[in-house]
Amino acid sequence: MFEKYLDNTRLKTPLVHNITNYVTVNDCANILLACGASPIMADDVNEVEEITSICNALVINIGTLNERTILSMLKAGRKANALGHPVVLDPVGAGASSFRTATTFQLLKEVKFSVIRGNISEIKTVSMGSGTTKGVDADVSDTVTEDNLRDAIAFAKGLSRKTGAVIAITGAIDIVADSGRAFVIRNGHALMSRITGTGCMLTTVIAAYCAANPEDMTSATAAAVGAMGLCGELAYARLQREKTGTSSFRTYLIDFMSNMDGEVLQGGLKVEIR
Amino acid sequence: MFEKYLDNTRLKTPLVHNITNYVTVNDCANILLACGASPIMADDVNEVEEITSICNALVINIGTLNERTILSMLKAGRKANALGHPVVLDPVGAGASSFRTATTFQLLKEVKFSVIRGNISEIKTVSMGSGTTKGVDADVSDTVTEDNLRDAIAFAKGLSRKTGAVIAITGAIDIVADSGRAFVIRNGHALMSRITGTGCMLTTVIAAYCAANPEDMTSATAAAVGAMGLCGELAYARLQREKTGTSSFRTYLIDFMSNMDGEVLQGGLKVEIR
Amino acid sequence: MFEKYLDNTRLKTPLVHNITNYVTVNDCANILLACGASPIMADDVNEVEEITSICNALVINIGTLNERTILSMLKAGRKANALGHPVVLDPVGAGASSFRTATTFQLLKEVKFSVIRGNISEIKTVSMGSGTTKGVDADVSDTVTEDNLRDAIAFAKGLSRKTGAVIAITGAIDIVADSGRAFVIRNGHALMSRITGTGCMLTTVIAAYCAANPEDMTSATAAAVGAMGLCGELAYARLQREKTGTSSFRTYLIDFMSNMDGEVLQGGLKVEIR
Numbered sequence: 164m165f166e167k168y169l170d171n172t173r174l175k176t177p178l179v180h181n182i183t184n185y186v187t188v189n190d191c192a193n194i195l196l197a198c199g200a201s202p203i204m205a206d207d208v209n210e211v212e213e214i215t216s217i218c219n220a221l222v223i224n225i226g227t228l229n230e231r232t233i234l235s236m237l238k239a240g241r242k243a244n245a246l247g248h249p250v251v252l253d254p255v256g257a258g259a260s261s262f263r264t265a266t267t268f269q270l271l272k273e274v275k276f277s278v279i280r281g282n283i284s285e286i287k288t289v290s291m292g293s294g295t296t297k298g299v300d301a302d303v304s305d306t307v308t309e310d311n312l313r314d315a316i317a318f319a320k321g322l323s324r325k326t327g328a329v330i331a332i333t334g335a336i337d338i339v340a341d342s343g344r345a346f347v348i349r350n351g352h353a354l355m356s357r358i359t360g361t362g363c364m365l366t367t368v369i370a371a372y373c374a375a376n377p378e379d380m381t382s383a384t385a386a387a388v389g390a391m392g393l394c395g396e397l398a399y400a401r402l403q404r405e406k407t408g409t410s411s412f413r414t415y416l417i418d419f420m421s422n423m424d425g426e427v428l429q430g431g432l433k434v435e436i437r
Numbered sequence: 438m439f440e441k442y443l444d445n446t447r448l449k450t451p452l453v454h455n456i457t458n459y460v461t462v463n464d465c466a467n468i469l470l471a472c473g474a475s476p477i478m479a480d481d482v483n484e485v486e487e488i489t490s491i492c493n494a495l496v497i498n499i500g501t502l503n504e505r506t507i508l509s510m511l512k513a514g515r516k517a518n519a520l521g522h523p524v525v526l527d528p529v530g531a532g533a534s535s536f537r538t539a540t541t542f543q544l545l546k547e548v549k550f551s552v553i554r555g556n557i558s559e560i561k562t563v564s565m566g567s568g569t570t571k572g573v574d575a576d577v578s579d580t581v582t583e584d585n586l587r588d589a590i591a592f593a594k595g596l597s598r599k600t601g602a603v604i605a606i607t608g609a610i611d612i613v614a615d616s617g618r619a620f621v622i623r624n625g626h627a628l629m630s631r632i633t634g635t636g637c638m639l640t641t642v643i644a645a646y647c648a649a650n651p652e653d654m655t656s657a658t659a660a661a662v663g664a665m666g667l668c669g670e671l672a673y674a675r676l677q678r679e680k681t682g683t684s685s686f687r688t689y690l691i692d693f694m695s696n697m698d699g700e701v702l703q704g705g706l707k708v709e710i711r
Numbered sequence: 712m713f714e715k716y717l718d719n720t721r722l723k724t725p726l727v728h729n730i731t732n733y734v735t736v737n738d739c740a741n742i743l744l745a746c747g748a749s750p751i752m753a754d755d756v757n758e759v760e761e762i763t764s765i766c767n768a769l770v771i772n773i774g775t776l777n778e779r780t781i782l783s784m785l786k787a788g789r790k791a792n793a794l795g796h797p798v799v800l801d802p803v804g805a806g807a808s809s810f811r812t813a814t815t816f817q818l819l820k821e822v823k824f825s826v827i828r829g830n831i832s833e834i835k836t837v838s839m840g841s842g843t844t845k846g847v848d849a850d851v852s853d854t855v856t857e858d859n860l861r862d863a864i865a866f867a868k869g870l871s872r873k874t875g876a877v878i879a880i881t882g883a884i885d886i887v888a889d890s891g892r893a894f895v896i897r898n899g900h901a902l903m904s905r906i907t908g909t910g911c912m913l914t915t916v917i918a919a920y921c922a923a924n925p926e927d928m929t930s931a932t933a934a935a936v937g938a939m940g941l942c943g944e945l946a947y948a949r950l951q952r953e954k955t956g957t958s959s960f961r962t963y964l965i966d967f968m969s970n971m972d973g974e975v976l977q978g979g980l981k982v983e984i985r
Contacts, residue, residue: 185459185733186740186752192460192633197683202633203530204460207503210534217533229755229779231503256751259765260758357969359740359750408966409745418682421631459733466734466907471957476907477804478734481777484808491807505777692956695905 165432166425168376168386173199177219177374180243181367182206182236184226184255187360190417191222194364197421198390200371206232211239220248220374222367223270226255228263236266240274249277249373249380252328253366257281258288268292271326277373278384279322280331280366283307283315286322293325307336316345316437329381331369331388333362339385346385349433350392352399358413365391368420385434393431394419439706440699442650442660447473451493451648454517455641456480456510458500458529461634464691465496468638471695472664474645480506485513494522494648496641497544500529502537510540514548523551523647523654526602527640531555532562542566545600551647552658553596554605554640557581557589560596567599581610590619590711603655605643605662607636613659620659623707624666626673632687639665642694659708667705668693713980714973716924716934721747725767725922728791729915730754730784732774732803735908738965739770742912745969746938748919754780759787768796768922770915771818774803776811784814788822797825797921797928800876801914805829806836816840819874825921826932827870828879828914831855831863834870841873855884864893864985877929879917879936881910887933894933897981898940900947906961913939916968933982941979942967 178201183191192202205214208231215221221243223236243250252274257267270276271292279289284305307315319330319340332338337348355361369387376383398415405411452475457465466476479488482505489495495517497510517524526548531541544550545566553563558579581589593604593614606612611622629635643661650657672689679685726749731739740750753762756779763769769791771784791798800822805815818824819840827837832853855863867878867888880886885896903909917935924931946963953959 184752186736186750188460189463189633189737193684193687196631196633202460203533204458204501205530205534206501207536209504210502210536213534213536227752227754228758230757231505231779256753259751260753260761262755262758262761357744359737359744408963408969410741410962410965410969413741414684414688414962417684421682421684462734463737463907467958467961470905470907476734477807478732478775479804479808480775481810483778484776484810487808487810505779688958688962691958695956695958 164429165386165389166429168372168383169390169423169428170425171375172371175375176201177371178203178217179220179222179367179370179374180205180215180218180239181222181224182211182232182239183222183224183363186226187363190360190364191367194417194420195367195371197417198368198371206235208235208238211235212242215239215243215248216246218248220370221250222253222370223250224253224255224363224366225263225266226363228266233266236270237273240270244275249370249377250274251278251280251366251370251373252276253363254279254281254285254289257285264288276326276328277380278329278331278369279326280333280369282334283332286330286332290322293322307332307334307338312336312347316340320345329384331384333365333388337388337392339381339388341381344381345437347435347437348385348389348392350389350396350431352395354399354409354412355395357409389432389434390420390423390428393428394423438703439660439663440703442646442657443664443697443702444699445649446645449649450475451645452477452491453494453496453641453644453648454479454489454492454513455496455498456485456506456513457496457498457637460500461637464634464638465641468691468694469641469645471691472642472645480509482509482512485509486516489513489517489522490520492522494644495524496527496644497524498527498529498637498640499537499540500637502540507540510544511547514544518549523644523651524548525552525554525640525644525647526550527637528553528555528559528563531559538562550600550602551654552603552605552643553600554607554643556608557606560604560606564596567596581606581608581612586610586621590614594619603658605658607639607662611662611666613655613662615655618655619711621709621711622659622663622666624663624670626669628673628683628686629669631683663706663708664694664697664702667702668697712977713934713937714977716920716931717938717971717976718973719923720919723923724749725919726751726765727768727770727915727918727922728753728763728766728787729770729772730759730780730787731770731772731911734774735911738908738912739915742965742968743915743919745965746916746919754783756783756786759783760790763787763791763796764794766796768918769798770801770918771798772801772803772911772914773811773814774911776814781814784818785821788818792823797918797925798822799826799828799914799918799921800824801911802827802829802833802837805833812836824874824876825928826877826879826917827874828881828917830882831880834878834880838870841870855880855882855886860884860895864888868893877932879932881913881936885936885940887929887936889929892929893985895983895985896933896937896940898937898944898979900943902947902957902960903943905957937980937982938968938971938976941976942971
């Protein structure tokens with residue numbers, strides 16, 4: 164069932180415009196190429212509209228947010244909206260500073276996002292900038308566990324209803340939800356949090372999958388989340404076998420993404436629909 | 438014949454000043470060290486002239502072009518010209534936005550480049566900013582193949598005549614030309630386009646080779662292009678043997694550059710002079 | 712004796728705020744995670760005070776210094792001082808341009824550093840901006856060798872007295888000194904200078920170790936320097952065994968840091984106290 168999202172990405176080789184941070188940008192470019200897409204990184208206000216116009220999707224990642232690129236994010240986002248391109252938000256560190264939180268809120272107000280991906284803490288901050296009923300959100304725990312999964316799913320569905328975006332909350336258990344459906348994905352490995360960039364990489368792979376599968380971006384996002392998690396599992400197994408460490412793990416992760424095919428993906432996914 | 442360009446680079450350890458993009462900058466620094474040179478990355482307008490003065494070559498790469506560094510590129514370029522240092526242009530994405538195209542044209546007007554390296558599409562954009570007779574250029578195809586190779590060589594030689602720069606057009610077949618001679622290089626592997634940075638890395642290796650071999654920068658550029666292509670072939674063979682993926686391929690590429698010696702280079706080159 | 716500095720870092724998982732360059736930033740983030748800490752990279756003047764407030768240490772690295780972030784460095788530095796957080800300076804390229812030298816002097820004047828790490832040339836520049844008696848400093852050679860070690864140690868102790876910072880001079884022989892004690896560390900391998908980022912990575916590991924061991928930052932810095940050097944030795948041995956190259960060496964270096972434990976560290980250290 165999920166093969167086609169991967170296969171379409173390899174077939175259509177979408178071009179993904181990234182306005183992103185300088186920490187993980189190289190990994191993002193390489194994993195886009197590994198998953199079958201192509202990257203363009205461009206953040207100057209003089210060119211972002213033109214660049215996004217020749218692309219198939221846009222990623223806005225606020226990882227090393229700075230004043231110079233906020234206007235670029237807004238202009239590119241509006242242009243991508245006008246063109247009907249998928250736009251994916253990664254609100255890195257939203258909540259950690261008022262600058263990031265305020266920028267996240269401004270982006271949510273002026274740009275319509277197709278998908279928003281973050282950890283539970285970032286997504287809770289997004290939620291505070293997306294609506295009026297804050298009471299419910301405050302009940303969601305800071306870690307998604309089997310115990311509070313039902314509440315987290317309800318929260319994600321509710322936030323999707325408010326924002327119109329597919330909501331991807333990633334952590335030990337991943338949730339991908341629109342207003343009606345939620346995919347619960349139990350792939351991945353804890354070591355993924357011992358390297359930088361797994362979140363950023365996933366966000367840009369989501370953009371590629373959505374660009375190639377615009378007819379069902381919820382499923383496409385779930386497929387990307389599952390693919391990334393599966394690569395993490397395979398990478399961990401290889402690290403164990405070769406007795407290496409975290410930097411090798413990063414290499415393996417991208418290696419497995421570059422070799423992933425629909426059959427491996429479908430066979431390795433641990434997805435539940437709720 | 439080509440050994441000496443590599444050997445001189447290892448012997449003279451040139452210091453290469455890079456004003457470059459933040460996507461592939463780490464790979465560029467590492468491949469410079471791997472080929473025997475040393476990198477300095479500096480882009481602030483307050484220091485670029487001083488920095489370039491203590492270096493042996495300058496690379497201007499517009500990969501993540503932004504307003505802040507255009508003046509830095511111009512100042513560094515003029516200073517390097519005044520000092521007689523090789524200056525290499527990588528017009529990444531020229532033609533993809535009017536901002537990049539206009540900046541490329543401005544750079545071509547105000548800085549004298551020793552070498553310009555890009556894919557055929559970027560080099561065609563360079564050509565439009567470099568002279569008056571555009572008619573001929575428009576005839577060059579968007580991919581260099583055995584069928585249109587003769588035309589592409591004539592185009593490269595003509596552009597070298599107009600700009601005074603060695604022209605390096607890289608792709609499945611690589612062309613390195615000055616106004617009189619062209620090297621056709623058939624090294625490399627298709628997987629090189631499945632990772633980010635092979636073009637940027639090559640550009641900065643060219644700068645190192647030219648700094649170490651100023652008496653024949655056409656041959657030095659051809660040697661650098663051949664060395665990079667050969668590393669791609671060796672890296673692909675290792676990937677096949679070890680059954681890894683694209684991120685390992687990137688590691689292997691730089692590994693082979695760090696171990697390359699004149700004998701291996703000369704033995705592996707597939708170069709034709711036309 | 713040195714185990715506890717490593718063990719405390721893994722135990723306390725300090726959060727380290729980095730205002731750093733875009734060349735080696737990814738390596739810095741990954742080695743922080745590898746040594747048991749967590750990274751935040753943030754350089755916008757609107758958020759650096761808030762970000763540094765939620766962290767346990769601050770690194771200021773001037774590797775790709777630009778006008779935009781100088782004020783951020785000053786604001787973050789003063790805030791970290793006010794909060795009593797360790798602040799570590801990496802004066803990359805101080806002395807190579809008057810812009811870097813002047814900024815280094817300004818930082819030294821307005822921020823109190825816990826540790827300053829650089830090569831001998833950078834530290835000599837620091838020395839010129841740190842006091843009135845320049846005569847003695849000028850006698851220190853440009854390379855620390857067994858022959859001039861005594862003078863270099865006296866220089867480091869004197870500079871520590873002037874600045875109040877632990878001084879870490881790294882090279883073939885490493886010196887870590889406060890005003891009373893000096894650790895001479897003979898770990899490491901020459902290949903560490905054939906990849907970019909070993910200095911930057913070490914600086915941020917020092918910050919992590921100091922955050923986790925504030926009661927003795929001189930010893931904590933020595934432990935970090937020794938750990939990095941030991942990883943270099945182990946990485947070189949693996950490179951020899953696997954017949955790879957410099958890019959693999961970088962991967963191994965971070966791998967070994969991720970697997971390093973107190974016992975391996977203590978067993979491998981070559982430290983002398985003078």
